[in-house]
Amino acid sequence: MDLVDSYVNAVAKALPEEQRADIIGELSEDIRSEMDERQKELGRPLTPDEQEGLLKKRGNPWLLAARYRQDQRSVAFGRQIIGPVLYPFYVKVLTFNLGLTFLIVGGIFLALRLAGQNISVGDMVSTCTLQFFIQFSVVTLIFSLVEKHLTKHPDRWHIKGTGGKFRLDLNIERDFQVRMGQVGMGQARMGSQRREVSRFESVSVIVASAVALVWWSSVQSHPFLIFGPAAALFNLAPIWHQIYFPIVVLTDLEIVRAIINLVRPDWTQFRAIARVILQAGGLAVMWFAMKAKSWVTVADPAADGAGKYAQVAHIVNQCLLYVLVSAAIFSAAMIIFRITELIRRRRWDVEPRGVGSAAKEGN
């Protein structure tokens, strides 16, 4: 697949099916005509960089596709939060998520019903309403953040070097502008190592952590939020209450860290150190949780069919053990990686500046 195909495919995905073939045929022809003409002018084939340059001039494929669409619907709460460009993707994702969620919830209700549980219409309505609210809020939040990014940086996207796939550049870390001509190559090389924490990232972390905190606090008193209708049969083991406070503290600290980086995006070293400390804290909590060996218990061991539920709890506990072990290994690997990166940057920062000065003089 060449770059033109990749670009055109990206446009196609954002077009209504009935118009797709027609628009794509015409667009593809227009791009190839332009490239042919440019090749004739240069007397040689275009390099991939030149091809990407021509495609970049045409703009973001999703924005281009939106101009063809008749459907200009958007999502607005007072002001527009998801525009016509992302609206079709938003509807697709939300529909898929809700469909899948309701299918799973329906399956759980059916299984409970077959197991002889009494399921009221009220249970079903409240579960579905809650799931709808969660999915709607999360999907809408994510899309509104992407919309904001797209509006602010419509030119941040790639085709080249992405395996033929269109990618929005959602890099949450943005290099400081390296003024090559003014600071020289050596300093520029050092400058390229200096980054700033994007506000997009900080705001995302604050929002996501706040949502997680609310959820975590609610789960303690309402196990329904994690077990759904099975909350009548299972309980959270005491370990979850023991690690409740440490997790709240770690999440609060992460929010504080993000707020500080929102005010001081240039404090990247602070973020790197804070991340290592918080991740180490998380690992300690995970270690403590792993030692419990039981995370889900049967609500009423004397009830009818309790043996069957104990078996289910055993399977769930086994799965949770694997999840916790995997998460702990991943977390430990991340800590090692971040410490290595910190040391590498530290060395870079204390490196003599002579190289940069010499390069500056040489310019």
Next chain:
Amino acid sequence: MTITTVRHTVYVVHYMTPGTDNHELFENLRLELRRGSLVLAVLAALRKEHYGYTLRKTLADRGMAIDEGTLYPLLRRLESHGLLVSEWREEEKRNKRFYRLSADGKEIFKQLMTEWQSISTSLNGML
């Protein structure tokens, strides 16, 4: 240098440089003015048959450059209103969509041109 010259220079530097509100306002008004005349330009160019790319080149050569993201949706809209007809044909081993004015398009173009001339005459008298 008079005080008026200084004021004028300050005004131009501070209020008419790119990035200022006035510059943005001018740009919006300019685009609005051009947008209104694009339909007429496209209809005029399509008195002769063209496919998309040559149409874009023709318009650009005549000082009416238009990006493809604006041109193609506009062509679709004009075709859906019955002002243009199009057909896919192979040329230079590639399938291209050729556009030209329909009978209705020719009629509307004549009327629009008369209107344009009338506006142009009126404006010239005022400017």
